[in-house]
Amino acid sequence: MTNNSDALPSVEDNNxxxxxxxxxxxxxxxxxxxxxxxxxxRRKQRFYISIDLLSILPWLVILSVGIELSxxxxxxxxxxxxxxxxxxxxxxxxxxxxxxxxxxNTTEYINACLQQLRNNARIANLSMHLGWIxxxxxxxxxxxxxxxxxxxxxxxAVRICIxxxxxxxxxxxxxxxxxxxxxxxxxxxxxxxx
Numbered sequence: 001m002t003n004n005s006d007a008l009p010s011v012e013d014n015n016x017x018x019x020x021x022x023x024x025x026x027x028x029x030x031x032x033x034x035x036x037x038x039x040x041x042r043r044k045q046r047f048y049i050s051i052d053l054l055s056i057l058p059w060l061v062i063l064s065v066g067i068e069l070s071x072x073x074x075x076x077x078x079x080x081x082x083x084x085x086x087x088x089x090x091x092x093x094x095x096x097x098x099x100x101x102x103x104x105n106t107t108e109y110i111n112a113c114l115q116q117l118r119n120n121a122r123i124a125n126l127s128m129h130l131g132w133i134x135x136x137x138x139x140x141x142x143x144x145x146x147x148x149x150x151x152x153x154x155x156x157a158v159r160i161c162i163x164x165x166x167x168x169x170x171x172x173x174x175x176x177x178x179x180x181x182x183x184x185x186x187x188x189x190x191x192x193x194x
Contacts, residue, residue: 030191031106037188038098038109041116045099052088052095059084070150076141087130094119110192114185121181128174135167 059081069077098116103109142159145151 034106034109034113037113038103041098041113045095045116049092049095049099052091056081056084056088070145070148072141072144072148072150076137079137087126090126091123094123110188114188117181117185117188121178121185124174124178124181128171128178131167131170131174135163138163138167 059077062077063074063081095116098112098119101112103112139160142151142156142163146153146156
């Protein structure tokens with residue numbers, strides 16, 4: 001006696017399954033373009049990781065070399081070194097998978113590219129905020145030096161103007177990068193879903 005549950009599917013079942021299969025949307029993706037994008041991201045992220053690591057060195061050199069600094073400047077540079085180290089570790093975490101991950105198929109490449117573009121937008125957003133925080137900190141140090149008589153008014157005014165101009169440009173640049181990366185996410189998602 002045969003069990004009906006063990007019976008082979010009928011031709012009608014196969015036709016229904018084939019019809020359902022044909023209705024599934026197919027990804028219209030240029031695989032070569034996705035692979036090239038992933039390879040480009042991998043190279044860029046490895047380069048940026050090395051820059052992140054190198055960005056810590058100036059602060060360590062300033063603190064370790066016997067430069068004569070006021071206590072205020074020593075504290076400022078120590079805080080900058082701590083923040084630079086923390087931010088660099090966070091940026092490396094955001095870049096790591098794209099830089100050193102293994103991808104076995106197109107879906108993994110696409111997901112990695114999308115995630116890295118989102119991470120790049122996060123990095124740009126954080127960079128924008130770090131810009132005004134750094135400008136505020138730099139201006140505060142200059143004003144404290146002026147208050148304690150360690151600086152002249154003209155020199156302090158010039159440095160404050162430099163901080164304002166430099167970090168305003170930095171903020172604009174970071175804002176535009178964030179928007180660009182978010183637009184790239186939307187464009188890649190549109191390519192994948194169409």
